[in-house]
Amino acid sequence: MASTLKRIDALKQAAFREDGIDGFLIFNSTNLTYFTGFSGASALLIPKNGESRVYVYGVNYAHAKAELGEFMVELVERGELMTDIAKQTKVFKIGKLLVDALNIESWRALAESLGDEKELAADNSFIRELRKVKDKKEIDLMRKAAELTSEGMRVAYETVAAGMREYEVAAEIEYAMRKQGSSGTAFETIVASGVCSAFPHGGCSDRKIREGDLVVVDVGATYKFYRSDMTRTFVAGKPSEKQKKVYQIVKTAQEKAVEAVKPNVKTKDVDGVARKIIGDAGYGEQFVHNLGHGVGLEVHEPPTLGPDSTDTLEVGNVVTVEPGIYLVSYGGVRIEDTVLVRRNGAEKLTIGSYALGEE
Amino acid sequence: MASTLKRIDALKQAAFREDGIDGFLIFNSTNLTYFTGFSGASALLIPKNGESRVYVYGVNYAHAKAELGEFMVELVERGELMTDIAKQTKVFKIGKLLVDALNIESWRALAESLGDEKELAADNSFIRELRKVKDKKEIDLMRKAAELTSEGMRVAYETVAAGMREYEVAAEIEYAMRKQGSSGTAFETIVASGVCSAFPHGGCSDRKIREGDLVVVDVGATYKFYRSDMTRTFVAGKPSEKQKKVYQIVKTAQEKAVEAVKPNVKTKDVDGVARKIIGDAGYGEQFVHNLGHGVGLEVHEPPTLGPDSTDTLEVGNVVTVEPGIYLVSYGGVRIEDTVLVRRNGAEKLTIGSYALGEE
Numbered sequence: 208m209a210s211t212l213k214r215i216d217a218l219k220q221a222a223f224r225e226d227g228i229d230g231f232l233i234f235n236s237t238n239l240t241y242f243t244g245f246s247g248a249s250a251l252l253i254p255k256n257g258e259s260r261v262y263v264y265g266v267n268y269a270h271a272k273a274e275l276g277e278f279m280v281e282l283v284e285r286g287e288l289m290t291d292i293a294k295q296t297k298v299f300k301i302g303k304l305l306v307d308a309l310n311i312e313s314w315r316a317l318a319e320s321l322g323d324e325k326e327l328a329a330d331n332s333f334i335r336e337l338r339k340v341k342d343k344k345e346i347d348l349m350r351k352a353a354e355l356t357s358e359g360m361r362v363a364y365e366t367v368a369a370g371m372r373e374y375e376v377a378a379e380i381e382y383a384m385r386k387q388g389s390s391g392t393a394f395e396t397i398v399a400s401g402v403c404s405a406f407p408h409g410g411c412s413d414r415k416i417r418e419g420d421l422v423v424v425d426v427g428a429t430y431k432f433y434r435s436d437m438t439r440t441f442v443a444g445k446p447s448e449k450q451k452k453v454y455q456i457v458k459t460a461q462e463k464a465v466e467a468v469k470p471n472v473k474t475k476d477v478d479g480v481a482r483k484i485i486g487d488a489g490y491g492e493q494f495v496h497n498l499g500h501g502v503g504l505e506v507h508e509p510p511t512l513g514p515d516s517t518d519t520l521e522v523g524n525v526v527t528v529e530p531g532i533y534l535v536s537y538g539g540v541r542i543e544d545t546v547l548v549r550r551n552g553a554e555k556l557t558i559g560s561y562a563l564g565e566e
Numbered sequence: 567m568a569s570t571l572k573r574i575d576a577l578k579q580a581a582f583r584e585d586g587i588d589g590f591l592i593f594n595s596t597n598l599t600y601f602t603g604f605s606g607a608s609a610l611l612i613p614k615n616g617e618s619r620v621y622v623y624g625v626n627y628a629h630a631k632a633e634l635g636e637f638m639v640e641l642v643e644r645g646e647l648m649t650d651i652a653k654q655t656k657v658f659k660i661g662k663l664l665v666d667a668l669n670i671e672s673w674r675a676l677a678e679s680l681g682d683e684k685e686l687a688a689d690n691s692f693i694r695e696l697r698k699v700k701d702k703k704e705i706d707l708m709r710k711a712a713e714l715t716s717e718g719m720r721v722a723y724e725t726v727a728a729g730m731r732e733y734e735v736a737a738e739i740e741y742a743m744r745k746q747g748s749s750g751t752a753f754e755t756i757v758a759s760g761v762c763s764a765f766p767h768g769g770c771s772d773r774k775i776r777e778g779d780l781v782v783v784d785v786g787a788t789y790k791f792y793r794s795d796m797t798r799t800f801v802a803g804k805p806s807e808k809q810k811k812v813y814q815i816v817k818t819a820q821e822k823a824v825e826a827v828k829p830n831v832k833t834k835d836v837d838g839v840a841r842k843i844i845g846d847a848g849y850g851e852q853f854v855h856n857l858g859h860g861v862g863l864e865v866h867e868p869p870t871l872g873p874d875s876t877d878t879l880e881v882g883n884v885v886t887v888e889p890g891i892y893l894v895s896y897g898g899v900r901i902e903d904t905v906l907v908r909r910n911g912a913e914k915l916t917i918g919s920y921a922l923g924e925e
Contacts, residue, residue, distance in 0.1 A: 378744035385737035
């Protein structure tokens with residue numbers, strides 16, 4: 208709990224530095240979890256002067272009272288969230304209020320409740336910046352999520368074989384992660400075989416894996432809200448020369464890109480390392496996505512590692528490095544790890560080196 | 567695919583009846599799945615006059631081309647979605663455009679791209695109405711999702727026992743559903759034991775179940791995007807007289823409410839049936855949530871079954887019926903099924919009648 212109060216203090220220091228802003232209102236459910244450590248809140252009002260308030264509906268009220276000891280918890284009746292908040296902004300004498308994110312319809316309801324005299328602005332950038340740098344507690348949880356993910360991938364390696372259906376492989380992976388304490392998957396598990404492996408988000412169907420298929424396995428465990436993300440590519444049986452060649456290019460690109468991950472390096476330059484290796488090998492057009500993305504409470508969050516990214520890496524960022532080559536109507540190869548940016552370079556949180564197939 | 571084109575036609579007929587509206591723009595990812603059958607689109611533009619366009623980023627483009635044979639698919643470069651759409655609205659001569667749902671920041675970007683001459687309005691009600699009534703294909707998929715969920719609950723019944731950790735029970739449930747073809751859970755599985763069972767969204771922790779604990783198990787499988795939702799309450803060991811009494815009240819409330827589910831009945835009246843039984847038994851204050859909610863592509867969608875609901879049931883609605891009694895610091899009981907509204911009444915899609923505990 209203490210760590211979430213520190214996060215609120217950090218947000219106050221960043222957001223209230225600007226003149227005239229004296230309130231921050233949070234609606235996004237992931238941001239609410241970040242600042243309260245609880246997943247059942249509906250809003251959080253952070254005043255410049257006064258004590259923050261968490262708004263909770265009846266269904267979660269007893270739970271919130273039990274978990275949110277250090278917060279003022281307000282019980283909200285259905286349909287009264289915006290008016291309750293508006294009343295409280297008067298008590299706090301809030302003139303200009305920043306909102307993290309809101310649907311256009313709710314935005315209008317809020318603006319109406321606040322009336323004309325109050326200024327309302329949408330700005331998620333302060334929170335994005337905070338969430339990009341993980342604190343010690345977050346890193347511990349992500350290390351655990353990555354450990355569970357690595358265990359899932361070990362099971363994938365043992366399970367992938369001709370004759371298995373894609374979802375049967377996913378069942379074994381998820382069971383292994385869950386039995387060891389995962390709270391669930393970080394995203395829908397991908398087990399994409401044969402021609403489907405050429406679709407980066409190939410999903411997982413009831414297709415039977417065939418001898419010689421490329422099989423892209425992309426999995427993540429969640430542990431106490433924190434996520435992880437890992438991909439390996441296997442061949443069911445003996446890999447062909449072409450498969451080995453494409454695999455080796457992606458593997459080299461991934462290793463060199465991981466080596467390039469350091470504080471103060473531009474994310475587009477890390478992307479460039481992998482993109483150049485794949486481009487020089489003649490597959491530039493077949494690397495159809497960014498090199499990676501931040502991971503944390505969400506599986507995709509800032510910073511982004513792509514050719515157009517403007518981010519610079521910092522100590523405490525947790526990002527994926529995941530180059531791929533996708534040959535439509537043939538198959539695809541992707542290799543991905545979740546890595547932590549440390550003072551001296553990247554630490555791989557997901558771990559596991561596997562053979563492409565039977566050699 | 568044909569069924570998704572029918573859905574677009576139905577939307578056109580509903581939305582373009584009003585004067586002057588000549589375009590519909592869909593951004594919500596679930597709505598996009600509903601109208602395209604594909605989960606990787608970023609936007610769908612439906613003109614009154616002309617052929618609909620699906621907007622897709624590079625990472626999903628090959629996949630979209632393979633799956634969306636009956637749609638025009640537009641490849642979008644990062645950062646150019648709103649301007650691409652704005653250009654196309656000119657080609658279609660669209661004057662007034664409805665949008666299903668959009669974040670305030672994206673809304674402003676869209677409005678800017680469109681310029682002042684075009685009218686923009688947010689309205690999700692047409693799609694909400696369409697999605698409330700499931701077509702045959704949807705019902706088939708929900709039946710399968712419910713069958714997988716019922717299998718998961720059977721495993722829960724066999725697994726819950728003193729000494730098991732909550733997440734270990736969840737692991738067995740999810741494995742059973744997944745092995746039979748589920749694409750994943752419909753929501754985070756709840757296995758909430760002891761005092762935690764008194765929190766309706768009690769989650770699932772590493773707590774060890776103790777002899778005599780109430781254990782609320784709330785699970786759902788997803789099958790080809792469609793979800794299901796089911797809750798049973800067990801006791802680890804021999805139930806006490808108080809546990810049996812509270813359980814029997816909830817069971818009667820659930821059965822009578824399911825019997826009240828019929829076309830043309832107001833959802834608040836169905837809620838009232840259960841609420842009266844629980845209130846008469848002296849636990850009205852401890853039934854802290856609505857009776858139920860619609861289920862489909864999302865686990866919570868219209869219609870709502872609560873005291874303040876304004877919906878009326880129709881043939882083809884799929885809703886949950888889930889009364890509960892939550893005694894803080896003691897434990898809770900909830901019983902829930904997903905039911906289909908048919909001409910003559912409710913058909914339970916989730917099935918399984920279990921003893922509360924050892925008798």
